[in-house]
Amino acid sequence: MKKIIVGVTGASGIDYARILVRELYRKDYTVYLIITGPGKIVMEKESGLKLSGNLEDQERQLKNFFEIPLKEDRRFVLLENEDIAASVASGSFKVEAMVVIPCSMATVSSIARGSSQDLLERAADVVIKEGRRLIVVPRETPLSRIHLENLLQLSRVGATVLPAMPAFYHNPGSVEDLVGFVSGRVLEHLGLEHDLYQPWSPERSRVDTESSYNIGILQLTSHLDDTVEGFKEGISIFKKAEFNYDYRNVEGNVPQLAAEAEDLVNRGMDLIFACTTPAAKFAAGAAGGKGIPVVFTPVLDPVKVGLAASWESSENNCTGVSGLVSSEQKLTRFKELYPGLRKLVVVFEGENPNASIELEYVLKAAARMRLTVQTVEVTSIEDLKALAKKKFYAGTGFFVPVSPLVEQNITWLIQQAREQKLPLMAPNEDAVKKGALLGLVAGHYDLGIEAGKMAAEILQGKDPSDIPIGRPEDPDLIINLTTAMHLKLDIPAHLLEQASAIY
């Protein structure tokens, strides 16, 4: 186990110490920390951390500060500066190095003169006499001749003088970046790798264009942010690359998508991920001329809405994953769970393109399965309320395709199904949780992953038109048991085994 002493004095810049200790801990060092009295005052001023209580309490406070788990009881040790008899005051206690960060000019002077008045100074003295590595990080500016001579003295005895002088070539975007540079330099001098900043190299710009991509995300509503999480997961199979995301969310305001899409294109995105059909349309429109690839999901039928020429190839710069679960699969599941199903009452939102797309598929599947179908078009809540007054015969099942209006008011339908003891198949998990009998839905996260993988392929050189439109491979079966019981259903064992969620 590698041991290191970190001294903190009353020079300004407690954050240098914060990042250094955090990183040392993460790199499996055992850190022995000494803070001088002035160091504690500066710590309180700069970070608001007022050390109080006994040593144990202080250690807890500091663990929080350095992002060290509180249960850590070996690799972080706080020493009292007055405790001149502590282990580190002896040369026989082997440490790899000592860093004084930030280091005041008073401490530089004491170390340079070998005065050893307290534990920190003594420890530094021991490190020097044992020929071990000592790094001091002074911050003072300007420097007097006395300061310079003391620093020179330290340098002569082998200490590294590493002033807190941040550089700017790594394009720091924040104070954290500036601080990270200095702490990173200390780590380098200890022979440790880190990712606190990108080291300067002549090839830097070239390497960057190869490995860093700007990805625009065009989102219609936060409800679908699972897809974005999935997308990021999926794209991460492209290992050597780094992605900078530009996330735009219009929270349901469709017209605003146009401006956001335009802006993303103008900012030179390498690829746009568009979430939902309207987002995909605007993104495709804006990106088309510039040849920026667009990956979308969930879009029910990209062919019908004109995003792609065919399911096999878009023949343009778009591709993506459809959210449409096959109607055959859906109805098969419905019948498995509710074998008495003879007639389907399809409740859908009129004037919604998605609803009519799915409706078409459902009608075909129902015909093949010899189910009679009655369609109920809903354009307002009143239509749903009117429906509630109608009586349906046994053997009837309600089916809701993707239909935002119906989905938002699904409790009406759940209530009606419940009262008439009829089953309801819903297009989302939440509706099943609320009381619909079942759903077979594409998980948004999974759709996002598929889309992300496509994006990775495109960035690695594949043409979007060569990537066929994806479909939900393994949609999630969701069952509500309380509803099943209410309908006095038997549930075949295999359905319980295959269900991804049971309510």
Add this chain to the structure above:
Amino acid sequence: MQQKMELLAPVGRWDVLEAVVEAGADAVYLGAKKHNMRMFRSDFNFTEEEIAAAIKYARPRGVKVYITVNNLLFDQEMEDLKPYLKFLGKVKPDALIMQDLGVITVMRELGVTLPLHASVMMNVHNEPAIKLLSEQGVSRVILSRDISLMEAKQLLKNTGMELEYFTHGDMCLCQSGQCYHSGMVFGESSNRGRCMKTCRWAFGLWDREQEAAVALPRGKKYLLAVKDMCMLNFIPELHDSGICSLKIEGRMRTADYLGTVVGIYRRALDRYYEDPLGYAVDARDFKELHDKRVRDFSSMYAFKNPGSLSIGYSGEREPRFFSYAVREKEITQKDIEDQVFSHQVEKEKRAHNPKLAVRVGNIKGMVEAVKGGADCVYIGGESFITSGGSWSSADLYYAMSYGRARGVEVVVTTPRITQGREMEKVRELFFQMETLKPSGVMAANLGTLYLARRLKNVDLYGDYSLNVINRWSVELLKKLGVKQLTLQPEINFRHGSQLMQNSQVPFEVLAHGPLTAMITDHCLHAALGEGFTRTDVCSLSCREKKLSLLDEKAQEHHVEVDEDCRNHIFLANELALLPFLRDFIQSGVASFRLELRTYSPEEIQPLTSLYRKHMDMINNDPKKYHFDLKDWVKLKKLHKAAYGFGGYLKGVKVRTRDL
């Protein structure tokens, strides 16, 4: 007007006997040098001659003498108990206070009849339990310490049983007779009077989701250290509750202290009965009692769940720390190579094809357990909030039909504690058994056991919380219709295997999963997050946060909250017997239970199949069987936790000097 309440004082030595009788106790309780809970010091407790003398001394003075035979006893100790019981039959104390059901059987065997009081360690907290005990000849029940006076009144009304109540002194955080922490960690059982008081340890609070400490005010670190009970200010309320006897705690205390306490309660009772109308607490007496206090006072659960008000967070009034946090022993590769249990099995008595049972927290978990090869699944209460928190009728119904379809036994569990309306929930559950048709029902306390006996075509299982450690209590439970029992988790495996081999009822052992050290009505979420309890309308922070206690050795004790808001505090190490299955099978285990309520469905299937695989291999050829370390690595990867032995390796044993 109803009878006057009895003032019942503890006696550890002769001088105390004289002092408390002098101070006005109506009855005393004392124990012998053996078979008894408070045996920390050799100069305490009574020889047989002294017991006889104590009865002779007390009786003419109108003072009753109750003898504590209140330990859980191993077979060897039971044998040793017989002459002593015969002796007691001769000297005829006014009653025996007992904890172990086996004592009832032994007394019948010996033809000794004496009034029996059920110890607080029997954790009696509901009406059917009282009925069961009454049918077994128990004439008085010392109520569990978590019962309120209101509940006591109800219990009296419905059963007519004499009820005794702890009124003054030391208390436990854990439900009475249900604390296994000390036993599992130190081999010193709380349930055998040797508690090392782990609840008096200093703890930090840890947020498992955030992986960060929860900041507590400075000095607030004795998070489980309950205060002392004091009911002096509530004599009328006690009287109204119908409780017949006020018990003062402290058989290890001095004559001076107990004389004072008894005297103060005596004066209060006398004044109250003389003039109930004009009665008020005597402030000077209270002050004297308060000045002599050990810890700060609380009325504990007498009126309501006291929450944070019942805890002495600073620890400054703790009289003595019996133990400090110790590092729990982890299973090492060497332990596996050495097969540490192989020397513990004295004779081999292999059960035919032992079962693999899995306890799960939700229906998805159940499906996964069945896929993994479980023979039996336990479903139902008590379930933890983190794994769904409840089983609906529909869940139970479809779980049953699924089990039948897959040819797996499905046993419905009931919570360890079923107080008040929780018992109503059990009644409702049992009412639905007609439609559910489970293979069995697991009773975890005497009350649920009593009710479950009435169910038809359902096997009755007894959980470990019944604290069965000798064949006499097995015999009694068998008579009550129990088909399978569970080994109590704190006893040493050597004793466990002896018990199983002598038992007429097959035993299950806990084989895998987190082990509950304590179960308590004190909610840490409510107490520490908000400073009160659920009856003050907490904000349900248990639904968002997962808390653990961090002991001073930085070990993490998970805390789970169940559907009745009880907190379960676990050992830091989970149990894993996978590498040691052969020795357990050879010693006669009839069933292995994986406790996977806290596991995710994704973990359950592979874990169950690991156990399945090894059990099958052993069954096929125990001689050739060899445990492959690769599977240990696999198990540890599957579910990341520190794994230990529970009480099997270092747990509770008979000490020869106790015999």
